[in-house]
Amino acid sequence: MEEHSLRTVFFISDGTGITAETLGHSLLAQFPDCRFRHVRAPFVDSLDKAHDCVRQIRAAALRDGRRPIVVSTLVNAEVVAALREADALYLDLFEQYIGPLESELGMRSTHTVGRFHGIAESEDYKSRIEAINFALAHDDGQSNAKLAESDVILVGVSRSGKTPTSLYLAMQFGVKAANYPLIPEDFERNKLPADITQHRNKLYGLTITPERLSQIRQERRPNSKYAALDNCRQEIEAAQRLMRREGIPFIESTTRSIEEISAKILQEVRINHSTY
Amino acid sequence: MEEHSLRTVFFISDGTGITAETLGHSLLAQFPDCRFRHVRAPFVDSLDKAHDCVRQIRAAALRDGRRPIVVSTLVNAEVVAALREADALYLDLFEQYIGPLESELGMRSTHTVGRFHGIAESEDYKSRIEAINFALAHDDGQSNAKLAESDVILVGVSRSGKTPTSLYLAMQFGVKAANYPLIPEDFERNKLPADITQHRNKLYGLTITPERLSQIRQERRPNSKYAALDNCRQEIEAAQRLMRREGIPFIESTTRSIEEISAKILQEVRINHSTY
Numbered sequence: 368m369e370e371h372s373l374r375t376v377f378f379i380s381d382g383t384g385i386t387a388e389t390l391g392h393s394l395l396a397q398f399p400d401c402r403f404r405h406v407r408a409p410f411v412d413s414l415d416k417a418h419d420c421v422r423q424i425r426a427a428a429l430r431d432g433r434r435p436i437v438v439s440t441l442v443n444a445e446v447v448a449a450l451r452e453a454d455a456l457y458l459d460l461f462e463q464y465i466g467p468l469e470s471e472l473g474m475r476s477t478h479t480v481g482r483f484h485g486i487a488e489s490e491d492y493k494s495r496i497e498a499i500n501f502a503l504a505h506d507d508g509q510s511n512a513k514l515a516e517s518d519v520i521l522v523g524v525s526r527s528g529k530t531p532t533s534l535y536l537a538m539q540f541g542v543k544a545a546n547y548p549l550i551p552e553d554f555e556r557n558k559l560p561a562d563i564t565q566h567r568n569k570l571y572g573l574t575i576t577p578e579r580l581s582q583i584r585q586e587r588r589p590n591s592k593y594a595a596l597d598n599c600r601q602e603i604e605a606a607q608r609l610m611r612r613e614g615i616p617f618i619e620s621t622t623r624s625i626e627e628i629s630a631k632i633l634q635e636v637r638i639n640h641s642t643y
Numbered sequence: 644m645e646e647h648s649l650r651t652v653f654f655i656s657d658g659t660g661i662t663a664e665t666l667g668h669s670l671l672a673q674f675p676d677c678r679f680r681h682v683r684a685p686f687v688d689s690l691d692k693a694h695d696c697v698r699q700i701r702a703a704a705l706r707d708g709r710r711p712i713v714v715s716t717l718v719n720a721e722v723v724a725a726l727r728e729a730d731a732l733y734l735d736l737f738e739q740y741i742g743p744l745e746s747e748l749g750m751r752s753t754h755t756v757g758r759f760h761g762i763a764e765s766e767d768y769k770s771r772i773e774a775i776n777f778a779l780a781h782d783d784g785q786s787n788a789k790l791a792e793s794d795v796i797l798v799g800v801s802r803s804g805k806t807p808t809s810l811y812l813a814m815q816f817g818v819k820a821a822n823y824p825l826i827p828e829d830f831e832r833n834k835l836p837a838d839i840t841q842h843r844n845k846l847y848g849l850t851i852t853p854e855r856l857s858q859i860r861q862e863r864r865p866n867s868k869y870a871a872l873d874n875c876r877q878e879i880e881a882a883q884r885l886m887r888r889e890g891i892p893f894i895e896s897t898t899r900s901i902e903e904i905s906a907k908i909l910q911e912v913r914i915n916h917s918t919y
Contacts, residue, residue: 382903389661390666397737440669458743460670471712499806633683
């Protein structure tokens with residue numbers, strides 16, 4: 368059947384190719400019945416490299432029996448022209464959008480090759496790296512010393528998704544996220560330590576279903592009390608009670624990706640990282 | 644001057660908005676002389692929310708004295724139509740590309756709202772979370788137990804960029820990256836431990852300039868021998884000598900972003916994570 372045959376998709380860029388890939392994945396996700404083979408071709412910044420891509424595109428077309436799809440972010444017109452010698456469906460980001468932007472802004476774009484050129488020295492980039500280091504230093508409640516510096520403090524039971532979410536917030540948005548695990552001691556007191564509650568407006572909770580939590584914990588400590596479904600259920604109930612009592616908003620992480628959780632948190636905590 | 648006045652850019656999506664932002668940042672980076680104010684509007688999946696965006700776009704136009712730019716990934720045609728009531732330059736990902744893809748693939752797209760819908764259950768997503776946990780467990784040489792499971796092992800002196808790079812490889816690509824710090828003991832022996840060298844084909848080195856390394860280390864341990872420029876220079880020279888001797892390819896991290904370093908490593912280590 369046409370729907371289930373394999374088609375090759377190339378992500379071609381003169382930079383890292385991450386924009387092309389992000390774009391491409393979003394588009395291809397709209398065609399779940401198709402099977403795609405992904406080929407990444409970053410740093411295509413010369414005619415030689417473009418010709419090499421042309422060879423790969425033609426080989427894929429022969430192998431698949433259908434022409435490939437090329438999602439690209441290419442700035443150099445000569446490289447673009449060289450690439451187009453192969454037969455493919457070309458979806459190029461710059462070609463499509465740079466023209467309208469140039470008219471709108473009343474100026475020519477720089478046509479700078481490589482999206483991340485020079486980005487390592489930018490303030491935005493430095494704040495992202497700083498936020499990653501912050502997340503690592505403030506993971507799992509290991510230090511409450513600099514919580515005042517944090518943009519958000521994630522709370523939740525062990526293995527509810529706090530660490531990957533705080534790393535994603537740092538990496539994608541430069542947001543400094545600490546995290547604090549809710550443990551049986553907190554439940555017994557039914558209140559949070561003062562050095563956490565003094566930052567109440569930064570607190571955001573993650574919760575999870577007992578079944579999923581037990582499954583995740585089983586992978587780490589099989590057949591432990593820690594991983595037992597009953598224990599997970601009790602911890603989650605106690606955590607939700609505590610978060611409600613303390614007025615901490617929380618989100619269910621079971622069926623949400625860290626991207627989705629992070630976007631929700633940013634929206635609700637209203638962190639303003641929008642100028643760079 | 645036209646070039647230096649502020650213009651508001653909206654990233655509007657029915658999902659997390661991360662694709663729209665990534666796309667938008669790449670495009671706007673081509674206009675370094677312009678100043679943009681970024682407004683993120685994720686989860687715009689109803690007419691009410693679209694109308695709220697329209698109000699925000701109009702307010703921004705009044706404040707800036709020029710119409711905003713809207714970069715969007717919207718699937719629902721009614722939401723798109725509602726949004727277009729405001730005057731702005733609209734750059735919509737789906738509108739532009741879904742049509743050509745539908746013709747090419749000979750099928751309709753699902754028009755599924757929210758890019759990450761259901762992604763949390765996908766194999767790809769699970770492997771990314773697993774890779775993040777792997778990177779955290781194998782950070783800074785803290786465990787060599789499961790190095791055989793790794794896709795890549797980063798080596799380099801302390802603070803050369805191994806940890807953020809391994810986390811980025813995990814988060815973006817689902818690549819399992821361990822890292823091993825090169826320490827004075829390794830330099831004295833002028834060889835690496837056997838449990839590292841047995842995975843020689845996975846080793847990839849990061850290096851950095853002595854000046855930058857000293858600066859980064861100063862922030863952590865001011866006025867220490869660890870941070871002294873002379874000591875940094877010696878460690879880096881010894882590390883590069885060792886990497887050359889062991890035949891480990893390495894890359895300069897000083898002026899490169901973790902995105903760029905990761906893309907280079909993937910390209911050279913030829914990890915095949917290209918089917919999902």
